[in-house]
Amino acid sequence: MTHVKAYAATSATSGLRPSTIERRETGAHDVAIDIEFCGLCHSDVHTIRSEWGQAKYPLVPGHEIVGIISRVGDSVEGFTVGQRVGVGCMVDSCRECDSCLEGFEQYCEAGMVGTYGAADKRNGGTITQGGYSQGIVVDENYVVHIPEGMDPAATAPLLCAGVTTYSPLRYLDVQEGDTVGVIGLGGLGHMAVKIAKALGATVTVFTTSPAKASAAFALGADNVVVSTDSDDMAGAQHSLNAILDTVAAVHDLNPYLRTLARDGALIQLGLPSEKMPPVDPGLLIRKRLAYGGSLIGGIAETQEMLDFCAEHGILSDIEMVSAAELDEAYDRMVAGDVKYRFVLDASTL
């Protein structure tokens, strides 16, 4: 057992405070990682503040982890000491169900083991603790390689925000000539713009923040629609093949469904804590639209996404924060005041 410094919440209102947590010994199939950087995802905020149900405190969040391998177990084949690696939203799954066997571990029928806040059966049911910490020990099957030359801090957000947007874009087979809408220009949204552009799509950003328009164009967006402006929304009707919805707060989907062309699909990625207004089935029926959802991405797909981003020069636009600034960063994220992902510098823990 080793002890590492971390920042943990002790209740929904405690904020994040310095703590020390235990990491297991490096087992035969494990890699031990010295964490360099960890992205701050809005899911961390939802979880830590018990917005998705009562969290298991004390809890260390963080599932956009990049670091350097410090030890490998005797049976590890895919990794060596000194390599830069990443860990995303899950650290285990049953490895036997159809979803696991098909590389969709995130949809494991027994439930994936989340990087934080999940009971880890293989480790005596202990609650997993995340990446706002100096180190972590993870089974090599749930670790990915960071391609050479990628900036480690700006790569960290790809481990969740990157793969969560890459996966549905690939699932929908978005390609050259397609039109893609992205609702919400935050951590997920800005990655969706970059990845959809790299796939060859024409991209429309829907934002509630008119001040983000020029930044959206700078990210590569072709069109920006201010979603609170009904004329702007009307001008976008029947124009899109696919929409990724990355909004973290309650909102009405029906105006966005009107912007889809026949056979279009709206994929829900944001998960607000309160109930959303109902989708009007008439809107779906009249244009043969699909309304679906998508959860992060599988492990092989996460590696594929990293290789794709390396090839296309895609990184996250980040603002680095120290451990002492985590609470303030959460408040700024909730207020939509981040361009576009906060990343914790783990050396400040």
Ligand code: NAP
């Ligand atoms: P984020 O950085 O805070 O971005 C969310 C964006 O939503 C904001 O920047 C804002 O963009 C927009 N927004 C906020 N309040 C709004 C409102 N009332 N109405 C309309 N738009 C609003 O969050 P994130 O880290 O990208 O995460 C987004 C959501 O995805 C969260 O709910 C998170 O839990 C979820 N998530 C899901 C998965 C998955 O696997 N499905 C993975 C990761 C995260 P504008 O200023 O441009 O309007």
Ligand code: ZN
């Ligand atoms: Zn996340």
Ligand code: ZN
């Ligand atoms: Zn499984």
